[in-house]
Amino acid sequence: MSNEYRRAREQKRDALASLGVNPYAVRTPAREAVAGLKSQFEDLEAKAKTAPVAAGAQPEAPTLAGRAVAGRVLANRKMGKAVFVDVYDQTGKLQVYLNAKQVGEQAMAVYDNLDLGDFVWVRGNVQRTRTGEVTLFATELKFLTKALAVPPLPREYKDEQGNTRHATAFADVEQRYRQRYLDLMVHGDVRARFELRSKVLQGIREFLGQKGYLEVETPMLHSIPGGARARPFITHHNALHMNMYMRIAPELYLKRLLVGGFERVFEINRNFRNEGIDATHNPEFTMMELYEAYGDYHSMMEITEGLIRHAARLVRSHEKGVAPEALAPADLVFHWGEVVIDLGQPFRRARYADLLREHAGVDLHSRDAVRAKAKELGLELHDDHYKLADQLLEATALPKLVQPTFVIDYPTAICPLTKACEDNPAICERFELFVNAVEFANAFSELNEPVEQLRRFEEQVAMGLKTQDVEAPKEVDHDYVHALEAGMPPAGGLGVGIDRLCMLLTNTHTIRDVLLFPHMKREGHDQAAGAKQRARIAAETLLEELTSPELRRLPGFDQLAKQFEHLVEFSRKLLGNPHAEVVPPHSK
């Protein structure tokens, strides 16, 4: 039985309590980080080696006396009355030697109730053992926390050639995502990747801060979803009696700030899109968006390049343990799966229409040529000419874009928020950055003409209604148009997918590996249970709506209410007679 393990640990927990030891200690005495302690010891050794020794005198073994560390015990080697345990903290592993003579009988009684996975604090003298391991010889032991579950054990060892090897522990990909805490506990490389992710974010904030950008937070709950083309998550605000949408993009709010007088703003936060999950998509993903008054898509290209390069520097500097200034140009070469990406080189710029001509052999504006080529390639034939052209570009040119490439000058027809080029209204000032065919950034010279913006919004809504497009906006954000009427300076705007950037900079091939807690289907929750849950929420929502006075006043309400009585009755049966769950919340 799996309970066997837990039972043994519970018994030890109780044994600790009867020894007068709190198995979940409240306070931890002062301590040092393992890595710092180890390097201090090595410095001491280096000094001892060069220090002159008096003739005939025995050189003393270098010792750091009375030092303490705290961490999780993940290995236990018992050697008669001597014991070696490996204590891990965030910075590394330290071997600890325990012996009744030095640490005392009481502490050894505590040790007897120690399991792998428990947390301890130890104080003692740091020395090297005869086998060469830096070791803390404990004189004090304090028990900190009992782990009732058995941890998966890290297996790191030296092979015959003396190389450090890792044996697989906790290899089930699914469980590693679901129980990321165990994955992190066991896999140092996973922790390292998330440290690098933090560096990427730090790098971006640093870079933008230096350029005078203000970091802001705009709403995550929107009453009208906008700023991108995507299906939103819908939620409901009880007190306000209104539906709300998890934001699909912060764009329209950030541009309101330009109207308000901020000239450089950025936001790093999640966007939510109700779409499928795969190697490059998670329902919530982190986006950096910035807006620069008096900028345009040219200034956005410069800042994109600078930003990515700066983040890359910080990542490499952290990996190599050297200052960013000390990095060589070759350090900005990143291996990403099969390909090698040089982020030190200036990014290529290529016109949309030129790429289409080069790789598909067609003119962007020629309906017949685009359609014929798409047909030839067996693409789904979209009615909309420029959408079809976009698919054609995606199928032909994008896979060829391995090194960072700004694809510039998009057709205006597929860019509702972008300013058209002055000399050609069919083309607009937008770019997307591709690396190895993956979209990394999207930017444009922002459309700031209220009348034109309203026209495009209305066209989108009308088109969406006509084509039953679930992703098309359902409503025009009139307040945004009002904001533009108040006057927004010419501006450049940029969005960078942070998760994908982290994938590139950490040589990772699925977005789940750069997300601490990627979304997964619920376990042990079958379709029937899921359907019941949804039905209950639907019933509750409807019941709440029925209590609203506005609805009661509408003609036909009585009939609706009567019909609903039946629905409630059936619901009760269906949901297993949970009376309490289907009683109208405000019914009187």
Next chain:
RNA sequence: GAACCGGUAGCUCAAUGGUAGAGCAGCGGCCUUUUAAGCCGCGGGUUCCGGGUUCGAGUCCCGGCCGGUUCACCA
């Protein structure tokens, strides 16, 4: 949404249709500088779930759940 692959002890993995095993971890014992410590002994299983075929199913068949990969869709 489709195809393929996978799910066995706490962890990593075995097991031609024929009594479900090993290493680590656990429990008991020996060992005072080990390090994937070692040695002796002992426990440990809803083989993802539900059906079916069979004298007999971890294994074969059908359905379902969860995951991975590729494709499609999406941006």
